[in-house]
Every structure is written in structure tokens, then in C-alpha cells.
Amino acid sequence: MSQWVINGIRAGIKTTAYPGKPETAAGVTPGLPVGGDYPANDVNSLISLCPTRVFSNSDSQILVDPRRCIHCYRCIRDIERPVNWEQTYEWGTIRDGQHEFGQPFERSIHICVVDAGDCGACLNEVKQLNNPYYNMHRLGFFITPTPRHADVLLVVGPVTDHMKFALRKVYDAMPTPKRVVAVGACALTGGVFAESFVCARGVADVLPVDVEVPGNPPPPLAILHGLLVVTGRKTPATWAGSKTIKT
Amino acid sequence: MQCGFAAGSPCEVTCTRVTLPDLCGHLFLDWNFSFAGLIVEEGASEWQLRYAFYGDGDAGWVHVLVAAPLAEKTFPSIVKFVHAADWHEREAEDLFGIHFEGHPRLGDFILHDDAWQEGVEPMRRKFDPREAMRHRKPDEDWRPHRIVQEPGAFVMPVGPKYSGVTESVHFLLETVGEDVIRSTPRLFYKWRAIEKLAEGKSADEVLLLAERFAATTAFAHGLAFCQAAETVCGANVPPRAMTLRVFLAELERLRQHAGAIQEICESTALAVANAHAGICEEELLRISGEITGHRYLFGLLTLGGLLCDLANDACAKALEKSQKVLSQLNALEKHLRVSSSFLDRLEEVGIVPERTAMVYGLLGPIARASGMVRDLRRAQPYLGYENIQFDVPFEEEGDGYARLRILFAEARQSVRIMEQAVGALQSGNVRERIELRAGAALGWVEAPRGGAFHWVRLDGNGKVARYRIIPPSFANWHGFHLSVEKFAFQDFPIMLSTFDLSVAENDR
Incomplete structure (x- = not known):
């Protein structure tokens, strides 16, 4: 058994410096479309190109809704004028303007994870939070199998009809105060699966959502940011500059 | 029985409903073909069921086709010979309303019986996916089908939310104590159609x-x-x-x-x-x-x-x-x-x-x-x-x-x-x-x-x-x-x- 101890020490420290310092390694995020100038003539083709309607027209500008992005890359790889794309990961936002979660959430939190029809990627990225690279225990985040011990409900997936009842039961079983974090484009908007006869348009159709983390799937750092937003240790993303001005 | 064959495409064998189980059985059990799957297609006037098999190298692909008018919704089950087709037939029964004669256990598969109305056939052409479905209110007293009937036997239900970071699935573990005697996974909680x-x-x-x-x-x-x-x-x-x-x-x-x-x-x-x-x-x-x-x-x-x-x-x-x-x-x-x-x-x-x-x-x-x-x-x-x-x-x-x-x-x-x-x-x-x-x-x-x-x-x-x-x-x-x-x-x-x-x- 001693070999495992030696192996463990030999592997060294892999853990990211985030949230103390930004993570700069390659391949930690798929990025999201952001603002910047875009020629007015091409705007309509850009809007119709996006399968999940990330871009929409509003008076003299195009609005970008990163919550809807499913990383199909049609707007940068299959187009003459690519939009601006940014390799950020601090994506957690607070839904509906509430900005204080209060003292019960400031320290260690226990998280109950529910898969409500997820494709496996978001769940796998949540699982990565436990690997040595992210090691969320160091920040006081713990996964708990039972809703009775949970402060935060983390939901992935668009919420299928068969899971609606189970999801509701898990939420009801949690003690108050409690918060809901929706992770991934499907949990936010239904993604490619909504709206259909077996799927809701995201978690907000079923439960009151407090924090949203966009991405398809959001990388582990983005999920970490979303949880840090719950504890008040990071400020939520405001998507500054997410409006593209026509030129 | 008819057989069509062109280079590079599968060998398509059209057969009748009577010969279907034997033919599939021979392919699977005697001629070492693997069963890829059952593909049901609803045409304008008839059903077409396609049983896809494949072998090694030159054996290639064999598609066994069987057709019937839309009004006739009964086909013979091939599970007696091709057990791999078990769930395929259950799925087709649930989603198309096709009945497979001789299948030991149909129903409650993709559309959970405790949530869906009877008679819904979502994969039929006439079914409009944009229309909101009327579901049953989930039945809190729903109980699974039990197989083990020994004295002292009980069912341990696990899921759909059962552990740390896991996908949603329900297991019915039947036991009389220490060992799992029978395990039945109940899937399709995440069916997104x-x-x-x-x-x-x-x-x-x-x-x-x-x-x-x-x-x-x-x-x-x-x-x-x-x-x-x-x-x-x-x-x-x-x-x-x-x-x-x-x-x-x-x-x-x-x-x-x-x-x-x-x-x-x-x-x-x-x-x-x-x-x-x-x-x-x-x-x-x-x-x-x-x-x-x-x-x-x-x-x-x-x-x-x-x-x-x-x-x-x-x-x-x-x-x-x-x-x-x-x-x-x-x-x-x-x-x-x-x-x-x-x-x-x-x-x-x-x-x-x-x-x-x-x-x-x-x-x-x-x-x-x-x-x-x-x-x-x-x-x-x-x-x-x-x-x-x-x-x-x-x-x-x-x-x-x-x-x-x-x-x-x-x-x-x-x-x-x-x-x-x-x-x-x-x-x-x-x-x-x-x-x-x-x-x-x-x-x-x-x-x-x-x-x-x-x-x-x-x-x-x-x-x-x-x-x-x-x-x-x-x-x-x-x-x-x-x-x-x-x-x-x-x-x-x-x-x-x-x-x-x-x-x-x-x-x-």
C-alpha cells in the first residue's frame, strides 16, 4: 500500500490557482460569443445562421444572449465574417436581480446534484470538480447524495417530463434556506431539446432558479464560478460588452 | 423470400411475417451474425420493419425486411431466437403501438405507465410533437412488478436520484437479505424523444x-x-x-x-x-x-x-x-x-x-x-x-x-x-x-x-x-x-x- 503514498506525492500539486489567480492553461474552456463590431449587411444572415437564436435584432444593435449558446461554432467556423469569441470562464450570473444570498451561504456549502435529462457532458464536468485539478473541497464545496443535508441544488439538463416529479421531490426535501443553481444551456433554455412534448424549457419552468451557469457544457471553472457567486466570494458575470453594435 | 444485393450496400432480404423468426434465428444463432437493431418505419400505407444484422468482413450486412398494411399491427416476436431484440420490440410496442406476438413482457418501458395515458403512440406520423401532452398525475402508490416471490423477499428501490454525481436511473433490486437476486433497471427518465x-x-x-x-x-x-x-x-x-x-x-x-x-x-x-x-x-x-x-x-x-x-x-x-x-x-x-x-x-x-x-x-x-x-x-x-x-x-x-x-x-x-x-x-x-x-x-x-x-x-x-x-x-x-x-x-x-x-x- 505504501506505493500509493509515494505515487501520490510524486504526482505533485496539480490544483488550479483559481479563484486566487486566473487559470491560464489551454483547453480549460470552450469560450462564448461576445460583443464587438459587426457589418450591418451581414447581420441578418448571422441571426438566421444560429440554430438556438443567440443573436437577435434590437433597434440599432444586435443582442447576444450567451445563455442560449450550444457551442456549435457555426458563427465562427462556417461563416465569412466570424463573430468575436472569448475564452473566458467566469460565466455565473444571478437570475432576476437578487444579489444577496446572505450569511447561511457564505461559508462551506453542501451541494445536491440532480440530473434532469442531461446529455452526460455537464454531469461529467461537475464530476471533474472533484479531480485534483479543481479539487472543490479546498473551497468548502461538498457534494452530498441526500437533499436533507443540502444547501444548494445543482440541476443539469432541460428537465424531462419523467424527471419533473423527482426533481420537485428533491427540492421539497431540502431544508430552507436553499438555492438552485442551473448548469448548462439545456438547464437554462432547454438547449437543442426544447421545447417539446417531453421536455421543459429549462429548470426555471419547474423551480425558482437563483444562479445560472451558461455553456454546453460549462467547463468546471465556470461551474466553480457559479458556486462562488452563491457564496458571495465572486461577483456575477454581467456580460458587459455582450451587445454587438452594427457598423 | 426475395433477396436484393448491390455492391457496397446491404443484402436486403424481404420475407413474410411467418418466416421472420426462423430467418432471424438462423442468422443470429447459426450463421454468427450480430444483431444491430430493429428499425420501424411507417410508410404512407404500410409498416416496414427492418432487422439489421452484420457479420465479419465479406459476410457484410443483411437487412431482413418485413412489411404489413398499417391497419395490421401485429408481428411475430423474434426474441425466442434473438434475445438481443428484446428491448427493441418493447420500444417499438411503446412508441408505435405495434404488438409483437410471443414477446414475454411488453409495456411500461419508455413511456412510464405511472405517468402516461394509455394509447399514446408518439412515434406515429399522426402524433404532433408540438402539442402539449396530457399526462397522468404521477401515481405515488405505483409499485414495480415483482419477480422474486420467496418468503422474506423484498425490493430495494434505488434512484432516480441516488448518489453523488450520477445519471438518473431507477433500479429495483430484489433480495432476501445479502445478495441481489434480481435487478431490474427502470430507464428512460431522461427520454428526450x-x-x-x-x-x-x-x-x-x-x-x-x-x-x-x-x-x-x-x-x-x-x-x-x-x-x-x-x-x-x-x-x-x-x-x-x-x-x-x-x-x-x-x-x-x-x-x-x-x-x-x-x-x-x-x-x-x-x-x-x-x-x-x-x-x-x-x-x-x-x-x-x-x-x-x-x-x-x-x-x-x-x-x-x-x-x-x-x-x-x-x-x-x-x-x-x-x-x-x-x-x-x-x-x-x-x-x-x-x-x-x-x-x-x-x-x-x-x-x-x-x-x-x-x-x-x-x-x-x-x-x-x-x-x-x-x-x-x-x-x-x-x-x-x-x-x-x-x-x-x-x-x-x-x-x-x-x-x-x-x-x-x-x-x-x-x-x-x-x-x-x-x-x-x-x-x-x-x-x-x-x-x-x-x-x-x-x-x-x-x-x-x-x-x-x-x-x-x-x-x-x-x-x-x-x-x-x-x-x-x-x-x-x-x-x-x-x-x-x-x-x-x-x-x-x-x-x-x-x-x-x-x-x-x-x-x-
């Missing part, structure tokens, strides 16, 4: 669905869909795109196997090994993200090639990093093989004998751990796999440890294939514009979890008229109960992890 959503959408939109319904093996499923549509349209994918597809498919297999190894280490509570395997998986995710922009390889595939080219030196760099990860995996395997506390939990538990694996039509690493050596890359090559040197590892024991060894051995083969792909990268473009035509074809890929089969029918306007996904997890979930029965409760999570099952892939 991908096949119905795809109907009437353009091929490009359906590709998004194909990539995203089971994203841990997104590239393999996207590839199977592309290959089916490209066969319909007679597209010639540029050689460079083919080689890059091989490279990426093997990178995904390597990453998925590292993830499966991590799950096995986690289930046996071996913390350091779990951390080591977790490091390998995360590093492979980062390699994928660095080279393609996306950690799960989304947004690369397109009909006729790839959406963007990858630079040769970037591929070489990714390969070099993957080789480093592989050496870490090799070191991990070396240490695991001498950790007795770890081996005790895996050896001689969850045994699936070869004959049973064959009868259930198990696929992928699980089948190969039970001695069933059939790999689509070798049996029915695609993407030019016939020109690539690699071995198909197999084991005889069929226990949890054999399944773990297969994962390590296949990871080594994947890197070996990646090396050849990088060495063989041609110059030229990676995308050919294709013209969509009407027609139908089957695409197949050896996905990390086993053979994936995608049937695509395009209409004249470039829209998808029928899309049928037959994922490997569908076959492997069918046989999963074999490995847990007669073993103790504490072995259950370990068996689950060694089977490397995806619920999202199964539920679609």
Missing part, C-alpha cells in the same frame, strides 16, 4: 442533436449520423478529413476510457488511483479543448467532412501529450495490478459468460471482456480503418477485472491508431459541399462504449424523415442485470462502474 424531434428538421440541425444527445461520446455519434447521411448523398469525404476523423474518434475513445477507469477506481474507494485517473481524464479533456476548441469535440463534424481544419503540428502536439497521458495510465495499471485490496473487489465478481454475452448481443469493451471479439472497425471497416494497424484486445474471464484490463489495452491501441493517423495526414481540403438527396442508409461507428448504429432517411427537400439511433448502451443496459445478480449489495456500484454505461445514450 430525439428520434421524434429530428423528424422534419434539416440534416444540419439533426447533426446538432446527434452530437448532443450523449455528449460523452459526442464525436462517435455525430460521425455515425454523418456517415449515414453521406452514404445517402453519395458524398466523397476528402482523405484529410477522413484521417482527422480517425484521429479525433480515437482521442475521444482514449478520454472516455480514462473516464471509465476513473469511475472504477472511485467505486472501489481507492483514493489515490481515483485521483491519478482523474488527472488523466482532465488532461485528455484539455488536449481535446486545446486542439479543437471544445472539450467534448462539439462543432467539428459536418456533412461532407469537418467544419474546420486542424494544423498538422497541432495534431502532432496533441499526440505527444496523449502519449504522456498514456504512460501515466500504464503506470497506474501496473500499480493497480498488484493492489490486492483493489483486485479483491473486481476479480470473479460480475461475471458474464461468453455465451450469455452473445445471446444478449452485448457490445464494445464489455463484450470483448467476455471473449466476444467483434469490433466494427475490424468487422465492417469505415473511415479507412482497414488500412490501419491495430489489435482488438479481448479477455476470456468476463469479470470486472477483465473489463478493466480491456479498457487499459484499448487505450494503448487508440494511441497507436492516433500515431498512424498523424503520420498519414494528407494535404488538401477537409470539406466537400454535398447535395442532399432522398434515400435512406445506415451509418455505423465503433463508439467508445461499443457499436453505434444510426439509420437516416432523407426526403427530397433535405429534411430528415426518419432517424433511428441504436446506441451501444441500449444493448449493454439490457444485459447489465446479468452481472449483478447473485452478488452482494456492496458489489453493485462496482459492477455498475465496470459496465461503463451511459443513461443519456440509452434514453435518447
Whole structure:
């Protein structure tokens, strides 16, 4: 058994410096479309190109809704004028303007994870939070199998009809105060699966959502940011500059 | 009986309802064909049921076709001879309302009986998916069908929310105490009706669905869909795109196997090994993200090639990093093989004998751990796999440890294939514009979890008229109960992890 101890020490420290310092390694995020100038003539083709309607027209500008992005890359790889794309990961936002979660959430939190029809990627990225690279225990985040011990409900997936009842039961079983974090484009908007006869348009159709983390799937750092937003240790993303001005 | 055969296309055998079970039985039991799946299509006036079988090499593909007027909804069941078709017939009964005479257990499969009205047939053409469904109020007193009727027997229900970070699935474990006597998984909590959503959408939109319904093996499923549509349209994918597809498919297999190894280490509570395997998986995710922009390889595939080219030196760099990860995996395997506390939990538990694996039509690493050596890359090559040197590892024991060894051995083969792909990268473009035509074809890929089969029918306007996904997890979930029965409760999570099952892939 001693070999495992030696192996463990030999592997060294892999853990990211985030949230103390930004993570700069390659391949930690798929990025999201952001603002910047875009020629007015091409705007309509850009809007119709996006399968999940990330871009929409509003008076003299195009609005970008990163919550809807499913990383199909049609707007940068299959187009003459690519939009601006940014390799950020601090994506957690607070839904509906509430900005204080209060003292019960400031320290260690226990998280109950529910898969409500997820494709496996978001769940796998949540699982990565436990690997040595992210090691969320160091920040006081713990996964708990039972809703009775949970402060935060983390939901992935668009919420299928068969899971609606189970999801509701898990939420009801949690003690108050409690918060809901929706992770991934499907949990936010239904993604490619909504709206259909077996799927809701995201978690907000079923439960009151407090924090949203966009991405398809959001990388582990983005999920970490979303949880840090719950504890008040990071400020939520405001998507500054997410409006593209026509030129 | 009629038989049509053209070079490069499957042998299509049209038979009557009376001869169907015998013919399928001969193919499956006597002539060593594997059962790929049942594809039901509703035509304007008649049903067409297509039973797809494949053999090694020249044996090729055999599609057994049987038709009947729409009003006649009864077909003979073939499960007496082809047990692998069990769940396929249950699915068709639930979604199309077709009755299979002689099937021992129909109903309560995809549409849960405690939630859906009777008589809903969502895959029928007349069913409008945009219409909101009236569901039953979930029945809190719903009780599962019980099989074990011994004194003192009870059912332990597990799920759909049952542990830390797990996919939603429900298990009914029947027991009289220590050992699991009977295990029945209740799936389809995550049914998103991908096949119905795809109907009437353009091929490009359906590709998004194909990539995203089971994203841990997104590239393999996207590839199977592309290959089916490209066969319909007679597209010639540029050689460079083919080689890059091989490279990426093997990178995904390597990453998925590292993830499966991590799950096995986690289930046996071996913390350091779990951390080591977790490091390998995360590093492979980062390699994928660095080279393609996306950690799960989304947004690369397109009909006729790839959406963007990858630079040769970037591929070489990714390969070099993957080789480093592989050496870490090799070191991990070396240490695991001498950790007795770890081996005790895996050896001689969850045994699936070869004959049973064959009868259930198990696929992928699980089948190969039970001695069933059939790999689509070798049996029915695609993407030019016939020109690539690699071995198909197999084991005889069929226990949890054999399944773990297969994962390590296949990871080594994947890197070996990646090396050849990088060495063989041609110059030229990676995308050919294709013209969509009407027609139908089957695409197949050896996905990390086993053979994936995608049937695509395009209409004249470039829209998808029928899309049928037959994922490997569908076959492997069918046989999963074999490995847990007669073993103790504490072995259950370990068996689950060694089977490397995806619920999202199964539920679609």
C-alpha cells in the first residue's frame, strides 16, 4: 500500500490557482460569443445562421444572449465574417436581480446534484470538480447524495417530463434556506431539446432558479464560478460588452 | 423470400411475417451474425420493419425486411431466437403501438405507465410533437412488478436520484437479505424523444442533436449520423478529413476510457488511483479543448467532412501529450495490478459468460471482456480503418477485472491508431459541399462504449424523415442485470462502474 503514498506525492500539486489567480492553461474552456463590431449587411444572415437564436435584432444593435449558446461554432467556423469569441470562464450570473444570498451561504456549502435529462457532458464536468485539478473541497464545496443535508441544488439538463416529479421531490426535501443553481444551456433554455412534448424549457419552468451557469457544457471553472457567486466570494458575470453594435 | 444485393450496400432480404423468426434465428444463432437493431418505419400505407444484422468482413450486412398494411399491427416476436431484440420490440410496442406476438413482457418501458395515458403512440406520423401532452398525475402508490416471490423477499428501490454525481436511473433490486437476486433497471427518465424531434428538421440541425444527445461520446455519434447521411448523398469525404476523423474518434475513445477507469477506481474507494485517473481524464479533456476548441469535440463534424481544419503540428502536439497521458495510465495499471485490496473487489465478481454475452448481443469493451471479439472497425471497416494497424484486445474471464484490463489495452491501441493517423495526414481540403438527396442508409461507428448504429432517411427537400439511433448502451443496459445478480449489495456500484454505461445514450 505504501506505493500509493509515494505515487501520490510524486504526482505533485496539480490544483488550479483559481479563484486566487486566473487559470491560464489551454483547453480549460470552450469560450462564448461576445460583443464587438459587426457589418450591418451581414447581420441578418448571422441571426438566421444560429440554430438556438443567440443573436437577435434590437433597434440599432444586435443582442447576444450567451445563455442560449450550444457551442456549435457555426458563427465562427462556417461563416465569412466570424463573430468575436472569448475564452473566458467566469460565466455565473444571478437570475432576476437578487444579489444577496446572505450569511447561511457564505461559508462551506453542501451541494445536491440532480440530473434532469442531461446529455452526460455537464454531469461529467461537475464530476471533474472533484479531480485534483479543481479539487472543490479546498473551497468548502461538498457534494452530498441526500437533499436533507443540502444547501444548494445543482440541476443539469432541460428537465424531462419523467424527471419533473423527482426533481420537485428533491427540492421539497431540502431544508430552507436553499438555492438552485442551473448548469448548462439545456438547464437554462432547454438547449437543442426544447421545447417539446417531453421536455421543459429549462429548470426555471419547474423551480425558482437563483444562479445560472451558461455553456454546453460549462467547463468546471465556470461551474466553480457559479458556486462562488452563491457564496458571495465572486461577483456575477454581467456580460458587459455582450451587445454587438452594427457598423 | 426475395433477396436484393448491390455492391457496397446491404443484402436486403424481404420475407413474410411467418418466416421472420426462423430467418432471424438462423442468422443470429447459426450463421454468427450480430444483431444491430430493429428499425420501424411507417410508410404512407404500410409498416416496414427492418432487422439489421452484420457479420465479419465479406459476410457484410443483411437487412431482413418485413412489411404489413398499417391497419395490421401485429408481428411475430423474434426474441425466442434473438434475445438481443428484446428491448427493441418493447420500444417499438411503446412508441408505435405495434404488438409483437410471443414477446414475454411488453409495456411500461419508455413511456412510464405511472405517468402516461394509455394509447399514446408518439412515434406515429399522426402524433404532433408540438402539442402539449396530457399526462397522468404521477401515481405515488405505483409499485414495480415483482419477480422474486420467496418468503422474506423484498425490493430495494434505488434512484432516480441516488448518489453523488450520477445519471438518473431507477433500479429495483430484489433480495432476501445479502445478495441481489434480481435487478431490474427502470430507464428512460431522461427520454428526450430525439428520434421524434429530428423528424422534419434539416440534416444540419439533426447533426446538432446527434452530437448532443450523449455528449460523452459526442464525436462517435455525430460521425455515425454523418456517415449515414453521406452514404445517402453519395458524398466523397476528402482523405484529410477522413484521417482527422480517425484521429479525433480515437482521442475521444482514449478520454472516455480514462473516464471509465476513473469511475472504477472511485467505486472501489481507492483514493489515490481515483485521483491519478482523474488527472488523466482532465488532461485528455484539455488536449481535446486545446486542439479543437471544445472539450467534448462539439462543432467539428459536418456533412461532407469537418467544419474546420486542424494544423498538422497541432495534431502532432496533441499526440505527444496523449502519449504522456498514456504512460501515466500504464503506470497506474501496473500499480493497480498488484493492489490486492483493489483486485479483491473486481476479480470473479460480475461475471458474464461468453455465451450469455452473445445471446444478449452485448457490445464494445464489455463484450470483448467476455471473449466476444467483434469490433466494427475490424468487422465492417469505415473511415479507412482497414488500412490501419491495430489489435482488438479481448479477455476470456468476463469479470470486472477483465473489463478493466480491456479498457487499459484499448487505450494503448487508440494511441497507436492516433500515431498512424498523424503520420498519414494528407494535404488538401477537409470539406466537400454535398447535395442532399432522398434515400435512406445506415451509418455505423465503433463508439467508445461499443457499436453505434444510426439509420437516416432523407426526403427530397433535405429534411430528415426518419432517424433511428441504436446506441451501444441500449444493448449493454439490457444485459447489465446479468452481472449483478447473485452478488452482494456492496458489489453493485462496482459492477455498475465496470459496465461503463451511459443513461443519456440509452434514453435518447
